[in-house]
Amino acid sequence: MRAALRAKIIDVCDRKIVQKGENVGLSFYAFFANRNDDPPLLMEAATWWIETHRLDHFEKAVKIRDMVQRGV
Template sequence: MRQDLRKKVINVCEKKIIAKGESVGVSFYAFFANRNDDPELLMEAATWWIKTHKLDHFEKAAKIKLMIESGL
């Protein structure tokens, strides 16, 4: 996953955790606007989420943040 997407994921997860607590869930769609303005980046996130790590549709934001920070 490219570095700018990693930063974006961490930022979004941190904001959601601050706003709603450690148990808040996210899906990979949380990292994108409602419009599909960057399909390549969306597919990169979806591939990382679904194919590479076989994650459920919703996962804890804290788990995703930790995964990204650890380089997965």
């Protein structure tokens, strides 16, 4: 996963956790605008989320942030 996507995921997770608490869940769509303005980046996130890690549609932001920080 490219560094820019990692940084974006960590930033979004941090903001969601601050706004809604440690139990907030999100999907990989949370990292993108409603408009699909960067399809390759969206596919990179989807591949990491769905194919590589077989995550559920919604996961805890804390879990995702920790995985990305560890480089999993």
